[in-house]
Amino acid sequence: xxxxxxxxxxxxxxxxxxxxxxxxxxxxxxxxxxxxxxxxxxxxxxxxxxxxxxxxxxxxxxxxxxxxxxxxxxxxxxxxxxxxxxxxxxxxxxxxxxxxxxxxxxxxxxxxxxxxxxxxxxxxxxxxxxxxxxxxxxxxxxxxxxxxxxxxxxxxxxxxxxxxxxxxxxxxxxxxxxxxxxxxxxxxxxxxxxxxxxxxxxxxxxxxxxxxxxxxxxxxxxxxxxxxxxxxxxxxxxxxxxxxxxxxxxxxxxxxxxxxxxxxxxxxxxxxxxxxxxxxxxxxxxxxxxxxxxxxxxxxxxxxxxxxxxxxxxxxxxxxxxxxxxxxxxxxxxxxxxxxxxxxxxxxxxxxxxxxxxxxxxxx
Amino acid sequence: xxxxxxxxxxxxxxxxxxxxxxxxxxxxxxxxxxxxxxxxxxxxxxxxxxxxxxxxxxxxxxxxxxxxxxxxxxxxxxxxxxxxxxxxxxxxxxxxxxxxxxxxxxxxxxxxxxxxxxxxxxxxxxxxxxxxxxxxxxxxxxxxxxxxxxxxxxxxxxxxxxxxxxxxxxxxxxxxxxxxxxxxxxxxxxxxxxxxxxxxxxxxxxxxxxxxxxxxxxxxxxxxxxxxxxxxxxxxxxxxxxxxxxxxxxxxxxxxxxxxxxxxxxxxxxxxxxxxxxxxxxxxxxxxxxxxxxxxxxxxxxxxxxxxxxxxxxxxxxxxxxxxxxxxxxxxxxxxxxxxxxxxxxxxxxxxxxxxxxxxxxxx
Numbered sequence: 001x002x003x004x005x006x007x008x009x010x011x012x013x014x015x016x017x018x019x020x021x022x023x024x025x026x027x028x029x030x031x032x033x034x035x036x037x038x039x040x041x042x043x044x045x046x047x048x049x050x051x052x053x054x055x056x057x058x059x060x061x062x063x064x065x066x067x068x069x070x071x072x073x074x075x076x077x078x079x080x081x082x083x084x085x086x087x088x089x090x091x092x093x094x095x096x097x098x099x100x101x102x103x104x105x106x107x108x109x110x111x112x113x114x115x116x117x118x119x120x121x122x123x124x125x126x127x128x129x130x131x132x133x134x135x136x137x138x139x140x141x142x143x144x145x146x147x148x149x150x151x152x153x154x155x156x157x158x159x160x161x162x163x164x165x166x167x168x169x170x171x172x173x174x175x176x177x178x179x180x181x182x183x184x185x186x187x188x189x190x191x192x193x194x195x196x197x198x199x200x201x202x203x204x205x206x207x208x209x210x211x212x213x214x215x216x217x218x219x220x221x222x223x224x225x226x227x228x229x230x231x232x233x234x235x236x237x238x239x240x241x242x243x244x245x246x247x248x249x250x251x252x253x254x255x256x257x258x259x260x261x262x263x264x265x266x267x268x269x270x271x272x273x274x275x276x277x278x279x280x281x282x283x284x285x286x287x288x289x290x291x292x293x294x295x296x297x298x299x300x301x302x303x304x305x306x307x308x309x310x311x312x313x314x315x316x317x318x319x320x321x322x323x324x325x326x327x328x329x330x331x332x333x334x335x336x337x338x339x340x341x342x343x344x345x346x347x348x349x350x351x352x353x354x355x356x357x358x359x360x361x362x363x364x
Numbered sequence: 365x366x367x368x369x370x371x372x373x374x375x376x377x378x379x380x381x382x383x384x385x386x387x388x389x390x391x392x393x394x395x396x397x398x399x400x401x402x403x404x405x406x407x408x409x410x411x412x413x414x415x416x417x418x419x420x421x422x423x424x425x426x427x428x429x430x431x432x433x434x435x436x437x438x439x440x441x442x443x444x445x446x447x448x449x450x451x452x453x454x455x456x457x458x459x460x461x462x463x464x465x466x467x468x469x470x471x472x473x474x475x476x477x478x479x480x481x482x483x484x485x486x487x488x489x490x491x492x493x494x495x496x497x498x499x500x501x502x503x504x505x506x507x508x509x510x511x512x513x514x515x516x517x518x519x520x521x522x523x524x525x526x527x528x529x530x531x532x533x534x535x536x537x538x539x540x541x542x543x544x545x546x547x548x549x550x551x552x553x554x555x556x557x558x559x560x561x562x563x564x565x566x567x568x569x570x571x572x573x574x575x576x577x578x579x580x581x582x583x584x585x586x587x588x589x590x591x592x593x594x595x596x597x598x599x600x601x602x603x604x605x606x607x608x609x610x611x612x613x614x615x616x617x618x619x620x621x622x623x624x625x626x627x628x629x630x631x632x633x634x635x636x637x638x639x640x641x642x643x644x645x646x647x648x649x650x651x652x653x654x655x656x657x658x659x660x661x662x663x664x665x666x667x668x669x670x671x672x673x674x675x676x677x678x679x680x681x682x683x684x685x686x687x688x689x690x691x692x693x694x695x696x697x698x699x700x701x702x703x704x705x706x707x708x709x710x711x712x713x714x715x716x717x718x719x720x721x722x723x724x725x726x727x728x
Contacts, residue, residue, distance in 0.1 A: 038436065066635065066639050069631065069632065069635035070434055070632060070635045070636045070639060071632070072631075072632040125728050126728070128721065128724065128725070130649070130650065130653055131653070133646070133650045134650050134653050134654045134657075137647075137650060137651075137654075138650075138651070138654040139654075163720060163721070164720035164721055164723075164724045166719075166720075226720070227716070244719050244720070244723045244724070245720065245723075245724055246724065246727065246728070249724050249728065267433065267436075268433065268434060268435070268436040271430065271433035271434045272434050275430050275433075275434060275639060275640055275643040276639055276643075278642070278643035278646055278647065279639040279640075279642035279643050279646075281646065282497070282642055282643075282645065282646040283501075283642065285494070286494065286497045286498050286501060286502075287501075287502070289494055289495070289498050289713065289716065289717075290498045290501075290502040290503075290713070292716050292720070293498075293712050293713040293715070293716035293717075294712065296715055296716050296719070297712065297715070300715075306719055308723065308727070311727075314727050348657050348658065348661065349653065349654070349657040351657070351660055351661070351664075352591070352653065352656050352657035352660050353653075353657075353725065354725075355530075355608050355660070355670055356527060356528035356530075356590070356608070356609065356656070357492065357527070357528055357721070357725060358722075358725035358726065359528075359608045359609075359672065360492065360528045360608070360609055360610065360613050361492070361717065361718075361721060361722035361725065362722065362726060363610065363672070363675075363678050364489050364490070364610070364613065
């Protein structure tokens with residue numbers, strides 16, 4: 001039965017019940033009908049991804065589907081890919097101002113507003129996805145994130161995690177710290193700052209220009225995400241050395257709402273958004289793993305070499321990361337607070353990860 | 365407004381609207397009311413855990429809370445700890461027969477019904493939690509699980525994962541394969557079968573008797589789960605050597621419904637159960653990690669030693685695991701099918717885990 005028809009029937013039954021003269025069955029029928037207090041709501045959500053973008057984009061479409069199913073159609077999330085309603089990197093401001101109701105993106109994009117925001121994506125050479133989830137939920141991470149985003153009238157949820165990202169595609173093998181000196185690499189964020197301390201010249205390029213720059217040698221290397229998304233970019237055709245990761249060990253994606261709008265929702269709708277975001281987040285992590293595994297299998301048939309950075313580079317990167325964190329902390333009290341909170345949780349959780357997941361994966 | 369009062373108001377408004385003579389405002393009001401088709405439903409769910417059992421038990425209570433919140437109270441899950449409605453290990457049969465509607469437990473408990481069911485918990489020296497999630501959702505795992513459980517009129521969901529479990533508590537250090545010969549160890553399931561091939565005498569003991577048996581030397585060793593649950597059992601007082609894990613690298617817990625009952629639910633309630641189970645599952649995994657990390661910190665102050673099994677034992681266990689799988693496959697066509705499916709996914713996903721999570725955790 002269509003909802004509209006049902007409403008008519010309900011009204012009729014209710015009318016009969018109210019006016020008397022109805023059978024016992026009719027009364028029982030009207031009593032057993034649950035009337036939901038939730039009014040129909042439609043929220044506009046813009047993403048920083050193109051339409052049908054695998055995993056990150058399709059995951060948000062799935063989120064909208066989950067919300068629709070669980071709310072019986074009373075809560076609709078209308079998803080707008082990038083540049084339809086607002087440009088990819090205007091989603092934060094558009095949601096903050098209330099032009100749209102929500103966005104899906106990555107917190108590191110907003111480090112220009114507050115350097116601490118970069119940390120809500122995770123940090124180089126620090127926690128992986130599961131540990132970051134622990135920090136958010138049990139180590140004070142969510143409290144800090146929501147406190148700092150509240151200044152922009154925003155209310156964030158974790159909206160997925162990429163898992164460990166690859167270290168990038170290089171035209172030549174990197175055998176020593178010396179090989180990094182003067183290397184032109186497309187690498188944004190804290191990873192780029194760490195690389196800069198190692199002598200790399202970090203370049204920022206829009207997604208559409210990276211392949212050509214790498215092909216022509218305008219840049220010597222680029223990082224992107226992992227096999228599943230990298231293979232679509234075609235980097236394997238022009239850079240044969242694919243390095244394992246360290247600079248984005250589990251990047252958090254965000255599903256962030258205009259706070260006033262979120263607060264105005266009914267309790268059921270709030271709960272549906274909260275738990276659907278958790279389901280979406282877990283799904284996205286699993287789908288990244290699955291798709292990365294399938295793409296890696298294909299890449300291995302394409303004459304590429306998967307390599308690890310030499311130990312001296314990783315050790316130098318660890319020292320550089322602490323320098324970057326120190327200088328950012330001197331400039332920003334927010335960065336200092338958030339980084340301190342993360343480091344505290346990392347110290348708590350790492351000994352357990354070391355003897356469980358890390359140890360097991362090394363022996364199986 | 366209380367739901368009961370709201371129902372009255374709705375009926376009155378609807379009656380007014382139906383009978384005419386109402387203002388425009390009243391009509392608009394009645395139009396904007398969403399009438400939910402979901403009738404109030406209460407499901408009885410029994411667990412295999414004691415009341416307030418940390419993580420596994422409290423996680424199920426949270427699941428019930430999520431479902432209640434998202435459904436606006438139209439779907440209630442009444443949770444019964446073990447032995448209240450049915451004994452801990454009778455929940456499978458009680459749900460199958462329809463005596464209760466659902467249960468939370470572990471699939472390996474039902475290997476007596478079908479040896480393949482042990483595999484839905486995972487397998488020694490094979491996939492970790494994230495990989496098992498991938499197998500279930502993208503590698504055919506859920507299809508097999510639901511096909512085989514349908515014979516018992518059951519419909520399962522993943523209901524959490526313990527993460528990598530510890531290898532157990534030993535009264536003496538294990539330095540060679542020789543040290544395992546004749547060792548009396550409380551270890552159930554496929555892990556116990558593998559240990560038996562290495563010369564261990566696997567003992568089955570109810571939870572309440574393990575501590576005393578270990579204290580008196582009736583057994584030489586016991587596995588349990590991980591620091592968070594082990595510390596409550598007090599094993600650290602009587603066995604000082606705590607070994608890292610291999611036999612349960614990510615045990616799946618299950619949230620399983622009577623299939624007829626689940627199929628009879630409305631679409632909204634089905635969706636709410638489905639996605640709440642995914643949120644619960646992710647929460648439980650994160651909470652295990654967090655609580656294990658906190659308990660490990662305490663255990664380290666209790667004069668215990670965390671040790672790894674020697675390489676020769678792990679290598680022998682790998683060979684023994686293949687023998688166990690082979691002989692189980694000869695006895696059970698279901699086991700053979702399920703194990704084959706798992707092995708296929710493991711071969712797909714392992715190369716990616718090796719260069720991402722495993723590699724990264726070894727260098728950070």
